[in-house]
Amino acid sequence: MKGEYMTHHLQQRAPIMEALNQYKSMRVVPFDVPGHKRGRGNPELATFLGEQCLTMDVNSMKPLDNLCHPVSIIKEAEELAAQAFNAKHAFFMVNGTTSAVQAMIMTACKAGDKIIMPRNVHRSAINALILSGAVPVYVNPGVHSELGIPLGMSVKDVEQAILENTDAKAILINNPTYYGICSNLQALTDLAHRYNMLVLVDEAHGTHFYFGDNLPASAMSVGADMASVSMHKSGGSLTQSSFLLINNEVSEGYTRQIINLTQTTSGSYLLLSSLDISRRSLALNGKEIFRKVAEMAQYTRNEINKIGGYYAYSKELLNGDTIFDFDVTKLSVDTREVGLAGIEVYDILRDEYDIQIEFGDIGNILAYISVGDRHLDLERLVAALAEIKRRYSKDKSRIYIHEYISPQVAYTPQEAFYAPKQKLPISESAGYVSSEFVMCYPPGIPILAPGERITKEILDFIDYSKVKGCFLTGTEDSNIEHINVLKELME
């Protein structure tokens, strides 16, 4: 009880915010950057963003510490964050969870080291392989036979990958996937640890697991080694801010060196203070916040399922392995029975109903529910979905889902990315090895990654995604009509 009281007491502090307030009240004359000088030098920007915002946009200095080498208030804030997340240490990240995922992989792997991961990782993970030269060993995540969504990794498949690659340095796990699906994190962590592999967890969509009740297990709670936590998603901080958590034997100093390889030397205090304040809020009120979010998501799920046609899925999908757990705060909805692709529903919601959801893919939409939502907005979403069904529903046979396409990895992502290459019309590229990515954004999970052989099946899927209106990205050619392939294979 006493310990809990102490923790609660400490978590009421927000050292970065407090230091910024203190610094402001000292009315220090700024002869340092940023040159807008508390907004006075850029009145248009100050009017647009608000004066308070610009007065807090300051540079590293003694009273405000330095993100690259924290010794005072940032260090304290990091310690509080570590305590809140039950980690050995927490790093404040200002270049998105992308930078956290990359720091995890680059801390764990050098060039040539193997890392086991599901293929449905975010592009940031494969980008880290291009940067580091690490070699992926993909585990087929499998696709749900009815919903068409990629699932978690089965413990057996991971075990097989580990046995075939006992020299691998680490394994990367999504917790949860964009759709809310969790693998058996405890079992996978124990398994990897038995073979002395580090367990890295992409928790871009799992911040709330650390605070809410009855939510899936978090990385730190099962003893994983590193986790990337998108505070700016369900945690409420500003876009681009994130935490990197470490645990066990992972060295704080070495991880910091890796972070500093690519991190700015001018970390934004707007982002840092937003992390600090949001951490405090979650530590103090997270349980209640996520109880409400889960309740709103459940209400909306029930109402959407009453419309008919749509399927807002939840824990009934659990199968003990590839869907070991489900994050009930996620509102993922299968739309195919209405005869519309998820991406079509996504577009109609925005264009016709002024409702912006997180993403739509071929078979699903995902609406992000958070503490900022109001009941009346949930009613709008449900009503709009009912209307879309009434006005736009089509024959369901026009939407077909694709099986998981097992990648044929010919080269490591780094080799392929830097290899001599040749531009080809994408339609003529089957059989060649791609030097670049193709993906729909969102969700940003690569359809094709550098080093993978292009097949007719993949091209068909890309075509289908294009026709349905997915936003494709990744290639040098911004129109995705041409693709760079490896030259040596051209002859």
Add this chain to the structure above:
Amino acid sequence: MNLWYTEKHSPNVRFSLKVEEHLFTGKSDFQKIDILQTSEFGRVLTLDGLVMLTEKDEFIYHEMITHVALATNPSIKKVLVIGAGDGGTIRELTAYATIEQIDMVEIDEMVVDVCREYLPQTASKLADPRVNLYFEDGLKFVRRIENEYDLIIVDSTDPFGPGEGLFTKEFYGNCYKALTDDGILVNQHESPFYAEDALGMRKAHQKIVGFFPVCKVYQFHMPTYPSGHWLFGFASKKFDPTQDLDAASWNELNLKTKYYNTDIHVGSFALPNYVKEQLKDVE
């Protein structure tokens, strides 16, 4: 005592009423509710600091939101009223013996309770046996209904705050679905005069036009609303409000009204050019 209630009619225009007594103030789950006793307008209901009705001019609003549709189609039997917690719209509707059922959906029960206590002038007919009260979100209520009502009246607050959902495309689409083939939709349609209200008016019109073959707007004079120039929308699947007006039958009913008559009915659809232009722009 020199107590004045002041409301912003636009960012640069204010409107003030001399207040004799602040009779009630309270906060529901949805909004702040106040009743003022004023010198000129009698009792006034405000929600979130905006005048919803006054005893002195509410008859204009409530007569115009109801009689236009009922004089156009005298065989209306089943009516859905959304909003209208003060009861004024219901009071006008209960004057028609031919109406068999009135369902009223108000999100905020506290508005009804307060009006029952402080505004019997409008709330007096809420106890009529034909009236069923539902305290829930209007958007949610209509979503589940198909081909049921001959008339839907949207007596809403403004397009921000708790009434927001009642100015959306999904709401108007759901209303279309909830109406019978003879169905008429009458809605609070904001005002063409000040920029913010005019934006609400244009957006509402744009969204309704997409659903209904007949889609008109009519005007009335509302002294306590910003600019005093206010509009209702008349949308229907079949009836044209001026061509199909059955003036003789309505006059035979001998209803006592203070503002509405069948000449005003026709005249209210004649709109000033600047209003016509704004509406045409979004059609």
